[in-house]
Amino acid sequence: MSAAVNLAIETGGIAFRNPILTASGTFGYGKEFEGLTDLRAIGGLVTKGISPKPRFGNATPRICETASGMLNSIGLENVGVEGFERDKLPFLRECGTRVLVNFFGATFDEYVDCGARLDALDGVDGLEMNVSCPNIKAGGIEFGTDPRVLRDLVRACRAVVKKPLWVKLTPNTSDIVALAVACAEGGADGLSIINTITGMAIDARTRRPKIATIFGGLSGPAIKPIALRMVYQVRRAGVSLPISGIGGIQDATDAIEFFLAGASTVQIGTQSFVDPDASGRIVRDLEARLAADGIRDVRELVGALSVG
Amino acid sequence: MSAAVNLAIETGGIAFRNPILTASGTFGYGKEFEGLTDLRAIGGLVTKGISPKPRFGNATPRICETASGMLNSIGLENVGVEGFERDKLPFLRECGTRVLVNFFGATFDEYVDCGARLDALDGVDGLEMNVSCPNIKAGGIEFGTDPRVLRDLVRACRAVVKKPLWVKLTPNTSDIVALAVACAEGGADGLSIINTITGMAIDARTRRPKIATIFGGLSGPAIKPIALRMVYQVRRAGVSLPISGIGGIQDATDAIEFFLAGASTVQIGTQSFVDPDASGRIVRDLEARLAADGIRDVRELVGALSVG
């Protein structure tokens, strides 16, 4: 590929080698992909969501396939902050790419506590808040669906997090722009758009839900049109935060579509299950594609959708 | 098939031969499918959305394919109430199945006017309100996303509509149950769940949106998990209105899944483009399937999901 193509981008407070990241929950803690894709070639990785304490996750079965997509209800199983620092971080410090840690809590205080503790860890380049979690105090409604609650939560975390703080928005909303604005007001450094969409699948034979928790999160190519729309809505509304686009990205063309809609980075999720080398492949294909099209800098694509 | 299987169901104020209907905008005004599927075999059909005056619809291109789905922004092109009565209704009166007329307006008054005029027409078995329309007075936000606006709109239409009145909910919401409750309060006779989900597609080569209006409605198998979830949420919340399930139904198994989730009828949408005989085929397959499984009455399936 021509060395003349610049893929590097500094966005959301972090300087990335290129704009191809991997999405939380679909890339483990990085090590699982050693030998399958080149970690030193991708822009960055986002870890599985971390909570203050380890969590064992939901009952089984936890996943099922749907048309061009899948449902999951893993239940945010994770090793907890301590386990993360002890067992996962040493590898991540050496892995050769940017590391964002996705995190969440079951209460306001857990969020703040978790954010503060992760912020203190050496080797963490930034934090991504997962706000698609049930707010137990508010009857199980997701933290991220009410703009005021979201703003306050972001503000509280912002107060303790010195590193770049991104917020990952839930698509289960009628107004994604209001959520984005709330994050800007709360002091976030970036937005990740979108998390999974709540869905359900039924086994007609057994008459039971296909996953134990009844509802799960829909991901994969099926949701790409919705994700792209939300990225563009936020961009068009003039929200000043940089966007990391997520949802059904399978190849370099999909990534470019998200850049055009306004994302300055993208995250590869479910596709890493389909093709464990997906993120590396997309970096390679993106570079080749830009070179072939005579585009010198990937940043030219960001928000370059033409709607005239 | 065994004559012992009962597919007939009376629901939402209408007695249907069977619970397989066709969805608005995907079955024209019925006549287009003559010779392709047996109109006398299906439970009912829902017409293209009718407005008080004819509308020419949106700029082109208007549709594009997505992963296991499609986007459309037809722009609610239709012949208007008068054109409907003059050109379409005579055929529909004789077509041998139940006829629901989908309708909408650009303002509150247009809704009421349209509902009243359609209500007066002989040969119309019921009305289905499409509330996924931009409310111009409220800055283009869909009528159907604010529960209070929705309740008032339904109540206003209810006051003039004597025939069964169903309301078709928009899925672009964080709280489908609140919308369902609003319809119940407004006096609706039934709910149709769901309309298309707002999405977007981009042509990476031309850097332009694939459809002229930028945004369009996502339909097809891709959205089935979301539709099924919303039907079940409304059912589980105990909203008393019967539900017509819509979204990505391709075959009898999909229809059964919606019945189990709580729908008492289903509507076949995009699949009629894939297979113009889809609705008739699903009736035949459903009957055969119930007979094979020893289920005497399709009504046994409604809400029979087992979540224990």
Add this chain to the structure above:
Amino acid sequence: MFAVENPLGSTMRYFQAKISENRVLGGGYFVLRLSGCGSLAAANPGQFVMIRGDWGRDPLLPRAFSLLAVGPGGTADILAKTVGRGTALLERSLPGAEIDVLGPLGSSFPEPQGDTTDLLVAGGVGLPPLYMQAALAADRRQVARSEMIYGGRGGDDLVLLHEMRALGLNLFLTTENGAVGTKGLVTRALEARLEHHRGTPLRVMACGPNAMLWAVARIARDKGVPCFISLEEQMACGIGVCLGCAIPARSRPYRYVCSNGPVFDAADVLDVDGQPGPAVPAACPA
């Protein structure tokens, strides 16, 4: 003189056919022969079918293909070029594979007339309806009154030449790179042929990329020659239901490629150059 509008529902059928032969021509072109297509026997040149293989839920929608030929014993041929996922799946499909077919659909080109010379203008994969039109003329021993102007990017894009010569058709080939025939676009060749036939009764019939068709239609209009063009637009249903295949038209805001076309009298659609119809709320997603 008008494109024949096929009254909706007249003879169209939805049925299952089988691929009986897949003749790969190179350059991404291939001819599929379908068996079990007796209901297409009466189809006219310009009409099309919506077809879909047995390949699951993605790609979802059926694809439109003009008929290349309908043969005895219920065979039907289409000529396709691989451009995306659906055509790639078709190109790979093997004899015996099942194919769902909806057709014949849409309008057709006007019939050959003994006293008029028809200039058939085909761009790339726009060949099929004009090939079928030429074959009809040959059948009626009027092929001497037809000329085919057939162009493509390179030599690979010009297929079935042997078959067309066998019809006795007068062929004018053009390629953009000059590999075969005259170097340049079909429009130049068309201008030359129009000039050549000046003063005699003429008609132009064309199929190819929409941009080519607009250019052809403008040339014909300027020369006062009747012109029929077969347009393309994204389609979901093929039968006038989804309203997806709208194109701006002269006489009314929109015409539909599947049910009013695909063959249009150019005079009916030419003037409107892609501007939207009456304004409507922009973001109404239906």
Add this chain to the structure above:
Amino acid sequence: MFAVENPLGSTMRYFQAKISENRVLGGGYFVLRLSGCGSLAAANPGQFVMIRGDWGRDPLLPRAFSLLAVGPGGTADILAKTVGRGTALLERSLPGAEIDVLGPLGSSFPEPQGDTTDLLVAGGVGLPPLYMQAALAADRRQVARSEMIYGGRGGDDLVLLHEMRALGLNLFLTTENGAVGTKGLVTRALEARLEHHRGTPLRVMACGPNAMLWAVARIARDKGVPCFISLEEQMACGIGVCLGCAIPARSRPYRYVCSNGPVFDAADVLDVDGQPGPAVPAACPA
């Protein structure tokens, strides 16, 4: 005595292979021979691969298949049964088709030992890992110490019998309808064989529907015989990342079929009979 846990990432590779042969056995069963699978050469019986054909975006996820055999020159065989859309596409696939392969994955059965009799219990399409185990024993001239108890619904479900006899393997066949072998379930035949071998060193190794495996494991436990079972669960990644293939386990809330299994020491997973682990908020969609 323990199932061999394959340290994650040790030798697994993601690569493209080709189908070199598709042997249809009837009853929905077929054997795919893949070429270009040199990196599977050192795989052990019980290990599996995730594979996916070149079929677009639906079905989306790769499918798990146990290895049936790995051969010289980089071939690998799988035995599959058509149950849904993915397997239907594989059944139809032709020599030359490209297949993405991730493997070898997961744990394997313990190696054959000269002094112990291994009762291999296969239910239907659970045959492959046990076939491979028997072939390994034959290779080491220890096949006399292995017995295969192999059951299915009907005669169609019992495949590769000729090949197994050629290994010199002692075969006990059962069918539910009695068409072939003893009428009944494999569990009955297993009980008889356990009785027969009473007092000698024994191990049970089993693969088949999970319900059969639990029954087999309970029988072995009751007789005090070590038992290894190869479990199935829905998978997305196959490498311990998605956490989708969790099963409740004795020693901890969950174990993962792809990375801790698929072969488990039954004692480690038996007691927990499908109850969820520690309570968590129910509807958290991630």
